[in-house]
Amino acid sequence: MAGEAVVIRGRLFDGEEIIEKGVLAFDVESGLITGAGERGSIEEPRNARVVEVEGSTITPGFIDVHMHFFGSKTLDLAEWNVTPDATVAIRSVTDMWNLLSSGFTAVRDLGSKVGTHISKAERAGEIKGPRVISAAKSLAQTGGNDDYKILPIHMAHELSYSYYCDSPWECRKAVRLCMRDGAEAIKVYASGTMSHDGQWKPHLTVEELTAIADEAHRSHVKATAHAYGEQAIRNVVEAGIDSIEHGLELTGETAKLIRSKGIYYVPTLSVYSIHKPAEGTRRSEVIARHLGEEMEIAREHKLKIAAGTDFVGAGESPHGMNYTEMKLLAEHLGSLEALKSGTSVAADCLGLPETGRLRKGKVADILVIKGKPDRNIEDASPGHIAHVFHDGKQFR
Numbered sequence: 001m002a003g004e005a006v007v008i009r010g011r012l013f014d015g016e017e018i019i020e021k022g023v024l025a026f027d028v029e030s031g032l033i034t035g036a037g038e039r040g041s042i043e044e045p046r047n048a049r050v051v052e053v054e055g056s057t058i059t060p061g062f063i064d065v066h067m068h069f070f071g072s073k074t075l076d077l078a079e080w081n082v083t084p085d086a087t088v089a090i091r092s093v094t095d096m097w098n099l100l101s102s103g104f105t106a107v108r109d110l111g112s113k114v115g116t117h118i119s120k121a122e123r124a125g126e127i128k129g130p131r132v133i134s135a136a137k138s139l140a141q142t143g144g145n146d147d148y149k150i151l152p153i154h155m156a157h158e159l160s161y162s163y164y165c166d167s168p169w170e171c172r173k174a175v176r177l178c179m180r181d182g183a184e185a186i187k188v189y190a191s192g193t194m195s196h197d198g199q200w201k202p203h204l205t206v207e208e209l210t211a212i213a214d215e216a217h218r219s220h221v222k223a224t225a226h227a228y229g230e231q232a233i234r235n236v237v238e239a240g241i242d243s244i245e246h247g248l249e250l251t252g253e254t255a256k257l258i259r260s261k262g263i264y265y266v267p268t269l270s271v272y273s274i275h276k277p278a279e280g281t282r283r284s285e286v287i288a289r290h291l292g293e294e295m296e297i298a299r300e301h302k303l304k305i306a307a308g309t310d311f312v313g314a315g316e317s318p319h320g321m322n323y324t325e326m327k328l329l330a331e332h333l334g335s336l337e338a339l340k341s342g343t344s345v346a347a348d349c350l351g352l353p354e355t356g357r358l359r360k361g362k363v364a365d366i367l368v369i370k371g372k373p374d375r376n377i378e379d380a381s382p383g384h385i386a387h388v389f390h391d392g393k394q395f396r
Contacts, residue, residue, distance in 0.1 A: 004028040005045035006389075008366070010053035012036065013374055015060045015344035015357030018336075024058055026364035031392030033366075036358045053368050056386060057379075059339070060356050061105025061130070061365035063346035064322045066224075066245055066266050066308025069095060069112040069132075070161075075275070075315050081148055081159040089114045095313045096122065096129025098320030102382040105365035105390045106131040107322075108185060108308070108350055110224065110245070111138030111146075113161050116182035128395060133350055136181035138162045138189065138226075139174050139212060144203045145189040145226070162189075168211035171204070175215035185350070186216040188241070190225040191232035199282075200229030200249070209239035222351050224266070230254055237261055243349055245308065248286060250294040255301035264349040265303040267295065269328040271310040274317055295332040305329065306349035307342035323380045330377040338377050364392040 005027055012022025014036060024036040025044055035042030044050075071088030072079045092114055099107060107130050109115035115134030121127045140146060140162045147164065148156040157164055165174040175186055190209060191200050204212075209225065216223035217240075224243040225236040230251055236244055237257045243264035250265075258265060269291060277283040298305055307325040311317040323342075330338035347356020355363045368387035371379030378384075388396040 005034070005048035006051065007044050007048040008051045008053060008058055008368065009039065010368070011057045011372070012358065013057055013059045013339065014359060015340065015347075018374055022058060024358055024366065026366070026389070026392055028392045031364050033358060033360055033362050033364050035360050042360075051368075051387075053386070055370065057369045057372055057374065058358065059367045059369055059373065060343040060347075060358055061367055061388070061390065062103045062323065062326075062342045062380070063106045063108075063307070063350065063352075063356060064099075064104055064309055064311070064325070064342075065108045065243075065306045065346050065349050066110050066268055066310050067107050067319065067322065068310070068312045069109050069115050069118055070312040070314065071095070071114070072312060072314045075312065075317075077146065077148060080161065080312070081146070081156075085113050088112070089117065091313070092118050093127050093129075095319040096127055096132075098318070099322065100129045100388060100390060101385070101396055102320045102323065103367045103369075103380070103385045103388060104130045104322055105388070106133065106347070106350070106352065106355055108133040108135070110135050110185070110187040111161050113137070119184070120182065130390065131355075133184045133352075134182065135185045135187040135224075136178040136183035138187045139171065139178070140164055140189040141203045141208075142166050145192060165208070168207050171208045171211045172215045175212055175219070179219050179221075183221065185221050186212060186223040187245075188212050188223065188225050190236050190241075191228040200232060202229065202232040202235055204235075206235050206238050209235055209241065213240045213242075233258070237263060243306070245310075248290045248294070250290075250297050252297055252301065255297050255303060259301050259303055262304070264306050264345075265298055266306050266308040266349070267298065267329075268308050268310040268325070269295070270322075270324045271317065273324075273328055291328075295329075299332050304345055304349070305333065305341050306346045307338070308346075320382060323377075323382070326380055327377050335377040336374040339374050339380065342380075364389055
């Protein structure tokens with residue numbers, strides 16, 4: 001209804017702090033918050049639809065800063081590469097609804113074949129789901145991540161959801177190809193994934209990574225990097241990239257570097273918690289350290305930790321269960337800080353000042369959650385999501 005105003009009264013988490021007797025008002029037509037704070041501190045619109053939510057908490061919509069729309073049924077690189085784009089898109093529509101109905105009002109897709117198209121369709125109102133910040137295709141060196149090596153190189157690169165570049169100028173061109181595709185972020189592989197029983201090789205040189213970061217920033221988008229291993233992390237920091245994905249082999253020294261540069265840390269605990277290697281291997285030791293000691297290092301050095309799952313929507317990592325990352329972060333940060341990691345910190349990581357907080361002038365991405373997720377993060381699970389508002393429109 002044009003001009004309709006909604007007022008929600010109840011316990012409020014504004015993205016930074018808890019207001020026990022809070023109130024929030026927003027305009028449905030503009031999709032913007034018109035006021036939020038302590039009851040009596042804002043002017044409530046006349047003739048507004050008033051919703052009392054006793055026993056619940058009003059929060060910003062959740063944000064997953066690292067996920068993928070692969071439209072796959074298995075965790076298999078071959079399937080990710082060869083599934084027809086039309087099939088991926090159709091399956092992703094279901095993933096979009098599952099994300100939104102579980103409280104996610106924004107996500108960042110860090111490499112897929114359909115992300116930019118899904119993003120445009122959602123903004124045009126053609127499908128229901130969260131706002132999608134798409135990286136279009138990811139960037140990698142020849143023979144690096146996602147390069148399906150059992151195929152001839154021209155075929156592997158044609159099927160891949162990555163662009164491949166070698167040399168600073170090729171890397172700049174790859175960024176420009178992503179921008180041509182409609183990217184709103186750039187994702188690069190600065191190392192390989194775990195191979196050879198837990199050993200890493202840095203991918204791309206500092207010069208190549210710097211070219212990628214610079215070209216992304218020239219296009220006014222943020223760059224993020226997949227980085228396994230201390231050397232890869234140091235290369236990313238030196239290159240001026242905005243956030244680090246995974247960040248395995250974090251040390252106190254690298255944590256100091258990350259903090260000094262204001263870089264965001266996205267540990268993607270969910271994917272390692274779900275897909276664990278056999279006990280007693282180097283790989284299992286590396287993951288155990290990441291899930292434990294490295295998170296304590298990140299906490300002690302006060303890194304800016306954003307919630308990202310690396311879920312692809314298949315197997316044990318279905319879209320709709322993305323709150324898992326906040327649940328795992330809460331084991332180290334506590335429930336309140338984990339909630340910030342999935343709202344205000346995540347919004348800052350993505351460069352989205354208009355969301356992630358419940359304040360006047362922000363987009364009305366709002367949840368009503370049964371319980372107190374700032375005290376018990378399990379209350380952020382899908383079964384506790386009572387209402388979802390995205391851009392001021394109610395979807396649940």
